Amino acid sequence: MGYDYKQLREDMDRFLGRFPFAQNSIIGYSVMKNPIHCIKIGDGDTKIFINCAHHGLEYLTSAFIMRFLREYAAAIKCGGDFFGYNAADLRRQITLYVVPMVNPDGVDIAVNGLDITNPYHQRLISLVGIHSFNRVWQANARGVDINHNYNAGWRVVKTKPSPTQYSGPYSESEPETKAIVDFIRKEKFDLLIAFHSQGGEIYYDFDGMVAENSRVLAEKMAQASGYAVCTPVGSAAFGGCKDWFIKEFGKAGFTVEIGHGKNPLPMEQLDEIYEENARLILSSVEELHEQA
Numbered sequence: 001m002g003y004d005y006k007q008l009r010e011d012m013d014r015f016l017g018r019f020p021f022a023q024n025s026i027i028g029y030s031v032m033k034n035p036i037h038c039i040k041i042g043d044g045d046t047k048i049f050i051n052c053a054h055h056g057l058e059y060l061t062s063a064f065i066m067r068f069l070r071e072y073a074a075a076i077k078c079g080g081d082f083f084g085y086n087a088a089d090l091r092r093q094i095t096l097y098v099v100p101m102v103n104p105d106g107v108d109i110a111v112n113g114l115d116i117t118n119p120y121h122q123r124l125i126s127l128v129g130i131h132s133f134n135r136v137w138q139a140n141a142r143g144v145d146i147n148h149n150y151n152a153g154w155r156v157v158k159t160k161p162s163p164t165q166y167s168g169p170y171s172e173s174e175p176e177t178k179a180i181v182d183f184i185r186k187e188k189f190d191l192l193i194a195f196h197s198q199g200g201e202i203y204y205d206f207d208g209m210v211a212e213n214s215r216v217l218a219e220k221m222a223q224a225s226g227y228a229v230c231t232p233v234g235s236a237a238f239g240g241c242k243d244w245f246i247k248e249f250g251k252a253g254f255t256v257e258i259g260h261g262k263n264p265l266p267m268e269q270l271d272e273i274y275e276e277n278a279r280l281i282l283s284s285v286e287e288l289h290e291q292a
């Protein structure tokens with residue numbers, strides 16, 4: 001069992017019905033014209049951007065962040081405590097923007113496999129030359145790895161569409177990448193966290209570039225979650241969302257690899273992952289405020 005786009009939409013509908021103070025917007029559309037949603041909570045000066053599921057097999061990041069939003073909103077609604085923080089204070093201090101699923105098409109392929117009646121899917125079969133897509137698919141519906149498609153050291157690793165690591169014909173060629181880039185340019189965030197799986201790791205630099213406060217933030221996040229602070233090597237080291245954010249704005253951007261094991265991570269890890277990463281997010285918020 002996975003967590004696909006339909007399930008996300010159902011979760012979002014329930015969530016938005018229950019917590020009217022949360023706002024939903026559409027920041028763009030995927031290759032297959034699925035809306036890419038963003039949920040906004042809070043009205044503080046500090047703007048935090050969280051995004052999940054750049055990669056198809058990493059849908060547990062979406063399930064985790066929806067749970068985070070639900071529990072946070074519930075704590076706001078009843079004026080309660082959220083992991084030792086006052087939820088109402090958090091809402092006043094920060095504006096949280098969450099894109100729970102950057103790559104809805106890829107997640108659907110990873111969870112449900114290909115539908116041969118779908119023209120996009122027929123094209124993938126001929127392009128990529130494999131027929132069994134579930135449990136391998138990380139890319140979007142055109143076989144481009146969105147997290148290698150950003151304009152940050154963009155280069156060719158693979159020459160054709162693939163389940164993973166094809167950077168695309170040029171940087172920002174994909175509508176999902178464009179949606180995120182345009183949104184970030186418009187909103188100008190203080191902090192970005194891109195959730196991936198797996199490994200229990202926190203990445204905070206791009207090609208030696210770091211924001212002044214990044215290392216300290218990464219260490220706080222590591223302390224809160226039990227994850228390790230890491231420097232990327234090899235193909236993971238360029239073209240990603242946090243890479244572009246660091247390069248373009250000089251602000252603190254992170255890739256956090258949740259959980260341990262093999263993708264797709266089993267739903268049984270959700271409780272543990274929720275606890276670790278709720279604390280991770282909140283520790284970064286606290287540290288940002290102590291620095292300010």
Ligand SMILES: [Zn+2]
Nearest residue numbers: 055058196197
């Ligand atoms: Zn990933």
